[in-house]
Amino acid sequence: MIPAAFDYAAPATLDEALRLLRRHRHAKVMAGGQSLLSLMKLRVASPSFIIDLRRIGRLAYVKEDKGAIAVGAMTTHAALAAAALVRRRLPALAQAAEAIGDLQVRNVGTIGGSLAHADPAADYPAVLLACDGVVVVRGPRGTRKVPAGQWFTGLFATALRSGEIVVEVQFPILPAGTRSAYVKMKHPASGFAVVGAAAVVRLGRDGRVADVRLAFTGAASHAFRARAAEEALRGQEPTEAAVRAAMARAPEGVDLLEDLVADAAYRAQLVRVYGARAVLAALG
Amino acid sequence: MSVGTLRRTRGGVGSSARRVDGVPKVKGAFQYGSDLWAEEMLWGQTVRSPHAHARIRGVDIAKALSYPGVRAVLLAADVPGRKTFGLEFADQPVLAQDRVRYVGEPVAILAAVDPEVARRAAERVVVDYEVLPAVTDMEEALRPGAPQVHEYGNVLHHVRIVHGDPDAPADVWVEGYYETAMQDQAILGPEAGMAVPADDGGVDLYVATQWLHVDRQQVAPCLGLPPEKVRLHLAGVGGAFGAREDVSMHIHACMLALRTGRPVRIVYSREESFFGHVHRHPSRVWMRHGATRDGRLVNVYARVLLDGGAYASSGAAVITNAATFATGPYEVPNALVEATRVFTHNPPCGAMRGFGAPQVCFAHEAQMDRLAQALGMDPARVRLQNAMKTGSVTITGQVVRGSAPVRQVIERCLALPMPEEPAAGPRDPQALPGGAGNVSRGEGVRRGVGIAVGYKNIAYSGGFDDSAEARVRVFRTADGPAVEVHSAAAEVGEGLHTVLVQVARTELGIEHVTLHPPDTAIGSAGSTSASRQTMMSGGAVQLACRAVAEELFRRVRARAASAGRTLRGELTLADGRVLAAGEPVGEVDNYLDEPIEARRTYHHRPTQPLDERGQGDVHVTLAFAAQRAVVEVDEELGLARVVQLASAHDVGRAINPQGVEGQIEGGAAMGLGLALMEEVQLDGGRIRNASFTDYLIPTFLDMPPVVSAVVEEPEPGVPYGAKGVGEMATLVATPAIVAALRAATGRPLNRAPVRPDDLIGLAPPVASGPPPPAPAVPGPRPVPHYHGLDAGQQELMRPESD
Numbered sequence A: 001m002i003p004a005a006f007d008y009a010a011p012a013t014l015d016e017a018l019r020l021l022r023r024h025r026h027a028k029v030m031a032g033g034q035s036l037l038s039l040m041k042l043r044v045a046s047p048s049f050i051i052d053l054r055r056i057g058r059l060a061y062v063k064e065d066k067g068a069i070a071v072g073a074m075t076t077h078a079a080l081a082a083a084a085l086v087r088r089r090l091p092a093l094a095q096a097a098e099a100i101g102d103l104q105v106r107n108v109g110t111i112g113g114s115l116a117h118a119d120p121a122a123d124y125p126a127v128l129l130a131c132d133g134v135v136v137v138r139g140p141r142g143t144r145k146v147p148a149g150q151w152f153t154g155l156f157a158t159a160l161r162s163g164e165i166v167v168e169v170q171f172p173i174l175p176a177g178t179r180s181a182y183v184k185m186k187h188p189a190s191g192f193a194v195v196g197a198a199a200v201v202r203l204g205r206d207g208r209v210a211d212v213r214l215a216f217t218g219a220a221s222h223a224f225r226a227r228a229a230e231e232a233l234r235g236q237e238p239t240e241a242a243v244r245a246a247m248a249r250a251p252e253g254v255d256l257l258e259d260l261v262a263d264a265a266y267r268a269q270l271v272r273v274y275g276a277r278a279v280l281a282a283l284g
Numbered sequence B: 001m002s003v004g005t006l007r008r009t010r011g012g013v014g015s016s017a018r019r020v021d022g023v024p025k026v027k028g029a030f031q032y033g034s035d036l037w038a039e040e041m042l043w044g045q046t047v048r049s050p051h052a053h054a055r056i057r058g059v060d061i062a063k064a065l066s067y068p069g070v071r072a073v074l075l076a077a078d079v080p081g082r083k084t085f086g087l088e089f090a091d092q093p094v095l096a097q098d099r100v101r102y103v104g105e106p107v108a109i110l111a112a113v114d115p116e117v118a119r120r121a122a123e124r125v126v127v128d129y130e131v132l133p134a135v136t137d138m139e140e141a142l143r144p145g146a147p148q149v150h151e152y153g154n155v156l157h158h159v160r161i162v163h164g165d166p167d168a169p170a171d172v173w174v175e176g177y178y179e180t181a182m183q184d185q186a187i188l189g190p191e192a193g194m195a196v197p198a199d200d201g202g203v204d205l206y207v208a209t210q211w212l213h214v215d216r217q218q219v220a221p222c223l224g225l226p227p228e229k230v231r232l233h234l235a236g237v238g239g240a241f242g243a244r245e246d247v248s249m250h251i252h253a254c255m256l257a258l259r260t261g262r263p264v265r266i267v268y269s270r271e272e273s274f275f276g277h278v279h280r281h282p283s284r285v286w287m288r289h290g291a292t293r294d295g296r297l298v299n300v301y302a303r304v305l306l307d308g309g310a311y312a313s314s315g316a317a318v319i320t321n322a323a324t325f326a327t328g329p330y331e332v333p334n335a336l337v338e339a340t341r342v343f344t345h346n347p348p349c350g351a352m353r354g355f356g357a358p359q360v361c362f363a364h365e366a367q368m369d370r371l372a373q374a375l376g377m378d379p380a381r382v383r384l385q386n387a388m389k390t391g392s393v394t395i396t397g398q399v400v401r402g403s404a405p406v407r408q409v410i411e412r413c414l415a416l417p418m419p420e421e422p423a424a425g426p427r428d429p430q431a432l433p434g435g436a437g438n439v440s441r442g443e444g445v446r447r448g449v450g451i452a453v454g455y456k457n458i459a460y461s462g463g464f465d466d467s468a469e470a471r472v473r474v475f476r477t478a479d480g481p482a483v484e485v486h487s488a489a490a491e492v493g494e495g496l497h498t499v500l501v502q503v504a505r506t507e508l509g510i511e512h513v514t515l516h517p518p519d520t521a522i523g524s525a526g527s528t529s530a531s532r533q534t535m536m537s538g539g540a541v542q543l544a545c546r547a548v549a550e551e552l553f554r555r556v557r558a559r560a561a562s563a564g565r566t567l568r569g570e571l572t573l574a575d576g577r578v579l580a581a582g583e584p585v586g587e588v589d590n591y592l593d594e595p596i597e598a599r600r601t602y603h604h605r606p607t608q609p610l611d612e613r614g615q616g617d618v619h620v621t622l623a624f625a626a627q628r629a630v631v632e633v634d635e636e637l638g639l640a641r642v643v644q645l646a647s648a649h650d651v652g653r654a655i656n657p658q659g660v661e662g663q664i665e666g667g668a669a670m671g672l673g674l675a676l677m678e679e680v681q682l683d684g685g686r687i688r689n690a691s692f693t694d695y696l697i698p699t700f701l702d703m704p705p706v707v708s709a710v711v712e713e714p715e716p717g718v719p720y721g722a723k724g725v726g727e728m729a730t731l732v733a734t735p736a737i738v739a740a741l742r743a744a745t746g747r748p749l750n751r752a753p754v755r756p757d758d759l760i761g762l763a764p765p766v767a768s769g770p771p772p773p774a775p776a777v778p779g780p781r782p783v784p785h786y787h788g789l790d791a792g793q794q795e796l797m798r799p800e801s802d
């Protein structure tokens, strides 16, 4: 299908992009266009002005910075999946990036676009939550840092304010001995997560689970931390049986999505199973 | 023709000749219906009902008509001739008149200069609806007081089969209830066609269809034109599977073309395609099987309901098939079958590969497994013990005169090699249920094996003479003799046109064969459905070739006689030469100063309609198949993967072995779809998943290796002894896969498609009350009598007061 008519600019600097964003009321920034363009083609979105961020240099990078992995907003999924730093220090993030859609989408789509779009079935949100990441945004009033827990506010809704652009995403580097994994059930047609689970686990000196953070995507209107299951697992021996038992509490208190591929009962089962498989994968 | 001839001509009958449409299709050069294009062409668009049942109070087209670029907006009142059409009964409005009966029913059509203008203008057609209560459940539709879909009630047709003594006692009884979902044909090429107005006031319609002539029989009366002024030409067909048996955009495009005086093209989007064609009837089936203690079937009761949605389509024939095949390819001495085709406010259902047989096969095969379990017998043994054979009597009292190698297909199927057991240790996730999304290491994965046997008719049944015509012309070219075959038979992707070429090569011993484009300039070939075209149009080409050969031989003999020679022995043709008693006499070319042409019609043996007790010699020919499925189920995720499909098929004779294999594999994929993923999901008559993102069909990654055996036991009295092979793989794949899932999980799965919830026990088996009472047969009058496919010319009658 054909999108409605729109004007287009590809500014060379972030400041120029922010200026354009302020000036045009119905403007939208475009990163990889992998979500935006399909919405425009379906006419779910009809922005009158497109600000293409791809000319702006220096927004695509992966680097270590003050105890965190700093990822530029325009970093593509493919670049993230291939980054040695990420693969070594935060396998869950590389696994999530690698599991997105197909190769074409991974070569063009960006992490900034994905987090700004906040699709309930996107992969990064689970990793961002499980890693206690931070989203860095720039707006008319300067730069803000939004902790993961405050970023996702609803279905396709985030803490991003009008006039703001995501510039960076920060993932604190996990202490030695802390391990992570991301696993997902792919929607057979779209590739999005029917349910995705990210786990960050640290075993204590006694061999028991000293700390665990577990987050899910695809299961509810936005990604969430499964705190009851984390609680149940903390202090346990990391056996398969203990992990599975703790996961019984993973769907607790969550309003689960129902759609054509999975009803709420089945999603709850997927949350339990993928939660367990994520923790077990992290433990190796 | 002698067997020697068969072997000598390259690409003839029995060889896996290269497909005549293969190279262009692979290269992307083949013109499909959606590629149709003409200068000055307009784009047609359809405005459809958003309601399952509503009265139309008024339609305001002023805003659409005045939209720049719009050339015509037409309503029911603009239909020039008869206002309704239909395959068996003319009950479906060309455009809704005062009432809509399903979501997606066409209400208005328009033509505009480009598709975007057409789309926007369509949004400006304002229809004032008074929404009425709808009935969207087939059992509810049968209850007194249910909303009436038509003034003649909610039953299109009821078939009762009484065979032997339905009260006959048995030692062991098993009982079951089964459901199958509405399945979409998922034709990759959506409905497409272009109508071009002609100088004589008529119209030429280029359309992707299964049967040009039955289309014309419905289109011409609606246009108020004599048939000869409505000329149909086959456009490239991107799959059919029954979806193109009914008229879709045909009449609309012609109306718009005749009104605007310009070519009008209509191509449905994927979403619209879900509304634009009939689907496989959803079914509810209650069955009770009685057997002796040693496993012989004694008595079978079957109650079958098919939800046909809002209109008749081919529903009367579908329910007749479902009824006659309800007990499977087994000898059943006593039976009672009650089968009802119901109207609801769901989208209309009609033909789809298998045509009523898959729904009952799913049920009777589950019953055979239950019986085996109750008797403590091997499922294959129960089937072998009861298998039909030549001379058996079906439940309609028909004596099986043709080949019926049921025992052979079962034995050959079971003899095919089993897949290897997975090696110990972590497994490749791609090979696990769920594919890449399965992140287990293979633990909790269970294997199961299931089998199923089924059968179906070839060609149309019940007294209908679906004959096929063909014209064959042999002429001289610079490169030697050539043959042109003219047939209206639609190639729908299955390889029929290659088969027709193979027949001509074999019969005439000439390799160079071309096909005239299929159109209505020649007589009807009948439908490319019911697995019938190889037999029917293959037969017509064979007859025409033989008439041509006769004339050729007359010329050969005449020339020999005038030279004072007498030719000894039988004359035959091979490699472009004429032979007498196997010895060359001369080149065919030498006898073609005048081309030779013949036109012939092939008829299958006559059949009978069912009588009041559902008895009759109803089917022309029967084909049988057995299927084994091996599946794996992830017991936590409820995901299944089919590991292998093995089947044996009774094809009579394989005209093109590779084509046969293709049909078996494609048919199995469709059966796998119904077993595991394919369901048109409805909510109050609305299709919730009208896209290929939400309506999932098997892909490469879902299909296992298919191994097959072909049983060739020629059918007497048909050309080359060849039966059809288009449908059997579909109907046996679904029950075999679901049987394997039952074996893997131990759960009594009784609905297809099986969902993950069912496999892990989140959802109980579908439950039912007692079967609904059967309508009286014959009549009362609202139950129309099935007269055969006299192509939409019948009216459904109002109940008479008598």
Ligand SMILES: Cc1cc2nc3c(=O)[nH]c(=O)nc-3n(C[C@H](O)[C@H](O)[C@H](O)COP(=O)(O)OP(=O)(O)OC[C@H]3O[C@@H](n4cnc5c(N)ncnc54)[C@H](O)[C@@H]3O)c2cc1C
Residues within 6 Å of the ligand: A028, A029, A030, A031, A032, A033, A034, A035, A036, A037, A038, A053, A073, A099, A100, A101, A102, A105, A108, A109, A110, A111, A112, A113, A114, A116, A117, A119, A121, A122, A123, A124, A160, A164, A165, A166, A167, A190, A191, A192, A193
């Ligand atoms: C076939 C297909 C399969 C897919 N499968 C998956 C999958 O499996 N998992 C998954 O997670 N995703 C999937 N996606 C989505 C994909 O990851 C997108 O790339 C991503 O959601 C959006 O990134 P983008 O760079 O393309 O953003 P765009 O489409 O350009 O923008 C998306 C939205 O974010 C806004 N935006 C973009 N960048 C910024 C920024 N820097 N600051 C503020 N706002 C911004 C835009 O205005 C727009 O509203 C799939 C997409 C397709 C087409």
